[in-house]
Each structure stands twice: as structure tokens, then as C-alpha cells.
Amino acid sequence: AAKAAGTGCWRMFSAEMSEQAMSRLRTEARLRAAELRGEFELFYQPKMDPRSLLLRGAEALLRWKTDEGYVAPGDFIPVAEETGLIGPIGDWVLGEACRQAAAWRRQHGDLPVAINVSPRQLADADFPNRVRVALAKSGLPAHLLTLEITETVAMTAATGDFAMLRVLRDIGVGMAIDDFGTGYSSLSHLRRIPLTVLKIDRGFMQTVPHDVAIPATILELGQRLGLEIVAEGVETEPQRDWLCDMGCQTIQGFLISRPLPAAEFEDRFLVERARAAG
Numbered sequence: 001a002a003k004a005a006g007t008g009c010w011r012m013f014s015a016e017m018s019e020q021a022m023s024r025l026r027t028e029a030r031l032r033a034a035e036l037r038g039e040f041e042l043f044y045q046p047k048m049d050p051r052s053l054l055l056r057g058a059e060a061l062l063r064w065k066t067d068e069g070y071v072a073p074g075d076f077i078p079v080a081e082e083t084g085l086i087g088p089i090g091d092w093v094l095g096e097a098c099r100q101a102a103a104w105r106r107q108h109g110d111l112p113v114a115i116n117v118s119p120r121q122l123a124d125a126d127f128p129n130r131v132r133v134a135l136a137k138s139g140l141p142a143h144l145l146t147l148e149i150t151e152t153v154a155m156t157a158a159t160g161d162f163a164m165l166r167v168l169r170d171i172g173v174g175m176a177i178d179d180f181g182t183g184y185s186s187l188s189h190l191r192r193i194p195l196t197v198l199k200i201d202r203g204f205m206q207t208v209p210h211d212v213a214i215p216a217t218i219l220e221l222g223q224r225l226g227l228e229i230v231a232e233g234v235e236t237e238p239q240r241d242w243l244c245d246m247g248c249q250t251i252q253g254f255l256i257s258r259p260l261p262a263a264e265f266e267d268r269f270l271v272e273r274a275r276a277a278g
């Protein structure tokens with residue numbers, strides 16, 4: 001900042017921009033204290049087989065509960081990434097998701113859980129170790145944890161070295177490419193990244209079933225690569241019908257449920273599953 005001021009660059013900031021900068025600083029300061037204050041919470045959204053409606057897993061989504069209510073990830077994850085706070089926050093998410101999944105496993109049986117991982121976390125050479133520690137501490141088997149990384153990050157990792165993704169895959173954790181179709185992928189890289197899951201971005205669901213050219217192509221691409229396909233943002237029955245016809249294994253979206261607090265997810269989906277199984 002001193003350097004910017006020294007070159008006179010500060011002059012270019014409008015009042016509106018500095019207000020934005022102040023608001024970011026406030027968010028940063030509050031974010032720093034949030035973990036200690038116990039303000040983070042994971043919500044869980046079910047993933048289901050579109051045909052049988054059997055539960056296939058859950059995605060853990062971070063929520064920040066402040067005095068003014070919940071702050072959406074879109075409003076604080078970018079700040080956390082820029083400031084490096086995503087490191088400790090991401091560690092908290094990793095530890096908490098493993099703890100919860102292991103506890104549910106003991107009580108209700110296996111439930112695969114996916115967490116979102118940011119580019120900053122993957123830039124840390126120690127990240128695979130952090131995953132190992134979280135698994136060991138919780139006792140969660142590695143195959144019940146999947147890491148969701150966005151397409152652009154996966155591709156960047158692939159152009160540099162994707163050794164870390166391979167190490168993580170070798171530990172046994174699942175690897176999902178998130179929001180697929182919104183970034184830009186090199187198809188040759190897609191082949192080389194050690195993926196297990198491809199998540200079709202919810203933007204592509206909006207035109208289903210009247211315009212299916214792109215989602216159908218992505219589905220087929222993923223199937224040919226031997227990946228599990230998860231369709232995100234499934235909101236309607238006609239979308240579900242189409243995905244059944246296409247042989248999509250997993251759907252996630254408001255049609256089934258919004259992300260729920262852990263206790264509510266447990267009641268609605270895990271207790272229910274155990275009851276149905278007799």
C-alpha cells in the first residue's frame with residue numbers, strides 16, 4: 001500500500017472503491033476471529049441416485065454465522081483466498097467434515113462426504129499431509145472423502161505439476177472436478193488428472209430438457225472417461241427424468257434438498273435411510 005501511495009496510485013481510487021476496500025478490511029478482520037468464536041458451520045446437501053433416490057453422499061458447504069445472520073460463501077471465500085485465511089479455514093472444513101462423516105458412519109453407516117478445496121490450499125505442498133492427519137484423527141476411511149476442485153484449478157495444477165493430486169488420489173481420496181464446463185479445459189489434461197468424479201455445472205441444467213446439446217456432450221465425455229457424473233443444480237422433475245435416461249448416476253439440487261444444517265441432514269436423510277433399510 002505504501003508503494004502504491006508513493007507512486008501516486010491512490011489517486012485513482014474513487015470514494016466508492018475505497019469504501020469497498022474498507023468493507024473488505026472489515027470482513028477480513030471479522031473473518032480472522034470467526035474460527036475462534038465458533039462462527040463457522042458446515043451445511044450438507046444430499047447427492048442421490050436419480051432413479052432409486054437412494055442417498056449416494058453429501059457435499060459439505062461452509063456457512064459463516066455472524067450476528068447479522070449467515071454470510072454466503074461467495075461473499076467471504078474470495079476475501080479468505082486473497083488474504084490467505086483460506087488456509088486455516090480450509091483446515092477447519094477438512095477436520096470438521098471428516099469428524100462429522102466418521103461420527104455419522106459409526107451411527108448410521110457409510111456416507112461419502114465431499115468438501116470444496118481452494119487453489120490456495122492446493123498451492124501448499126503440505127496439503128496431502130493435512131488430509132492424512134484429518135483422516136487419521138477422525139478415523140474416516142479415505143475412500144469416504146472426496147475433494148472438489150474447480151476446473152480452472154485442476155487445469156492449472158495439470159499444466160504445472162499435478163503430482164499433488166496424484167498423491168492425494170494414491171491416499172485413496174476421491175477427486176472431483178467441480179463446476180465443469182465453466183472454465184476452460186484442455187481435453188488432453190482431463191485425461192491425465194487423477195479424477196474420479198465430474199460435476200456438471202448447474203448452469204447447464206437450466207436448459208434441460210429443451211436444449212441438451214452441451215450437457216449431453218459433457219455427460220458422454222465423463223462416462224467415456226469412466227468417471228462418476230454428478231449433475232448439480234437439479235431443480236425440476238423433467239431434468240431428473242432426462243438425467244435418468246442419460247444414465248447419470250448422481251444428482252444434487254433443490255429438487256431433492258437445499259444444503260441443511262448437520263442435525264437436519266441427519267434426521268431427514270440418515271435416520272430415514274436406516275429406517276428404510278429396516
Ligand code: C2E
Pocket residue numbers: 045060061062072073074077090093115116117118148178179202232233234235252253254255259
Ligand atoms: P459449489 O461447490 O459449486 O457448490 C454448489 C452451490 O450451489 C452451493 O452454493 C449450493 O447451495 C448451490 N446449489 C445447490 N443446489 C442448487 C440448485 O438446485 N439451484 C441453485 N440455484 N443452487 C444450488 P453455496 O453453498 O452458496 O456455495 C457456493 C460456492 O462456494 C461453492 O460452489 C464453492 O465453490 C464455495 N464453497 C462453499 N463451501 C466451501 C468451502 O468449505 N471451501 C471452499 N474453498 N469453497 C467453498
Ligand code: MG
Pocket residue numbers: 059115116148178
Ligand atoms: Mg462443490
Ligand code: MG
Pocket residue numbers: 178179199201202232
Ligand atoms: Mg459446483
Ligand code: MG
Pocket residue numbers: 179
Ligand atoms: Mg460453484
